[in-house]
Amino acid sequence: MHPExxxxxxxxxILMGLTLALGVSGDVAHPxxxxxxxxxxxxxxxxxxxxxxxxxxxxxxxxxxxxxxFTGALAATVSVIVLSFALLHQPLVKPMPGxxxxxxxxxxx
Amino acid sequence: MTDLSAxxxxxxxxxxxLPGNPMMWxxxxxxxxxxxxxxxxxxGARALDPAGFAAAQDGLDRTAGTINTGxxxxxxxxxxxxxxxxRFGERGRTRALLAVAALFxxxxxxxxxxxxxxxxxxxxxxxxxxxxxxxxxxxxxxxIHVVFGILILGIVMVFDxxxxxxxxxxxxxMVDLIWVVVFPCLYLLR
Numbered sequence: 214m215h216p217e218x219x220x221x222x223x224x225x226x227i228l229m230g231l232t233l234a235l236g237v238s239g240d241v242a243h244p245x246x247x248x249x250x251x252x253x254x255x256x257x258x259x260x261x262x263x264x265x266x267x268x269x270x271x272x273x274x275x276x277x278x279x280x281x282x283f284t285g286a287l288a289a290t291v292s293v294i295v296l297s298f299a300l301l302h303q304p305l306v307k308p309m310p311g312x313x314x315x316x317x318x319x320x321x322x
Numbered sequence: 323m324t325d326l327s328a329x330x331x332x333x334x335x336x337x338x339x340l341p342g343n344p345m346m347w348x349x350x351x352x353x354x355x356x357x358x359x360x361x362x363x364x365x366g367a368r369a370l371d372p373a374g375f376a377a378a379q380d381g382l383d384r385t386a387g388t389i390n391t392g393x394x395x396x397x398x399x400x401x402x403x404x405x406x407x408x409r410f411g412e413r414g415r416t417r418a419l420l421a422v423a424a425l426f427x428x429x430x431x432x433x434x435x436x437x438x439x440x441x442x443x444x445x446x447x448x449x450x451x452x453x454x455x456x457x458x459x460x461x462x463x464x465x466i467h468v469v470f471g472i473l474i475l476g477i478v479m480v481f482d483x484x485x486x487x488x489x490x491x492x493x494x495x496m497v498d499l500i501w502v503v504v505f506p507c508l509y510l511l512r
Contacts, residue, residue, distance in 0.1 A: 215406060215410075217406050218403055218406050221399060221402050221403055221406070222399065224399075225395060225396065225398075225399040228395045229392055229395060229396075232388060232391045232392055232395065233388075235388070235391075235506060235510060236384075236385075236388045246376060246512055247510075247511070247512055252511060255506050255510055255511060256506075258506075259502065259503055259506050262502045263499055263502050263503060266395075266398065266495060266498055266499045266502060267499065269402070270398045270399075270401070270402045270495040270498065270499075271341070271492060271495045271496075271499070272341045272405075272488075273340075275338075275339070275341070276338045276339060276340055276341075277338065278338050279338065279340060283351075283354070286354070286358070287354070287358075287503065290358045290361065290362065290503075291503065293362060293365065294361055294362065294364075294365045294507055294511065295511065297365040297366075297368070297369055298365070298368070298511045298512065301368075301369045301372055304369075304370055304371055304372065304373075
């Protein structure tokens, strides 16, 4: 087997393993809220999987600066999202009392 | 014995050169920005109603989402091996591998269709809640990309020079890449 194809199959095996790991760490069978540690694990696995797809499937391993740029942008986005889930458990903006009783605008007669 | 009639393999590129057509990479960067903005918007909307989002998320079929991730990653493997086959001049094998990659794309859409049907049967649609609006918009937009990806794989099966195959499969891997990030954000983080 050609070494590049062997590398691709190995990448696929790792990606599938990480997908299963995500299923476990994401506790797919239960509706419970996840702890900060599990959220961090999910975020890390997401970035590792994305980097593997970029490096091997999209062949950016041969273009290291593009690989770093794409990975960095993805990691920054994932970090913001994971942090927001880890830190915000209450509504960021509390609804004003009586806000739901606001009269609905009607068309002028 | 070496087959003298076979063309010599094309050497892989090295040295910070993007594979395939540079315009496809512009499209990939633009698509990643769009989905990145959508997911940041999703996180922002969730910050306004964490409990509502968590309750709505629990209605999703996380197992189906996990299976679909495996389906797309397997499809990506066949697409990536197709590029290698084309580099070695194996046109028939390239087409067969691209066809298998496209078939896995169809499987993804079928699983997604069952998920949508279950959501709608449960009374959830675009207007049910902010979570459902974003869920249907983001995953629906991704599914449209899967459909376009399948069409592009079909096109490069016909116009199968190496540059076209690299460009077409790059789009397909972008669809993979987006799902790798969208799935945990919508289904798992809570």
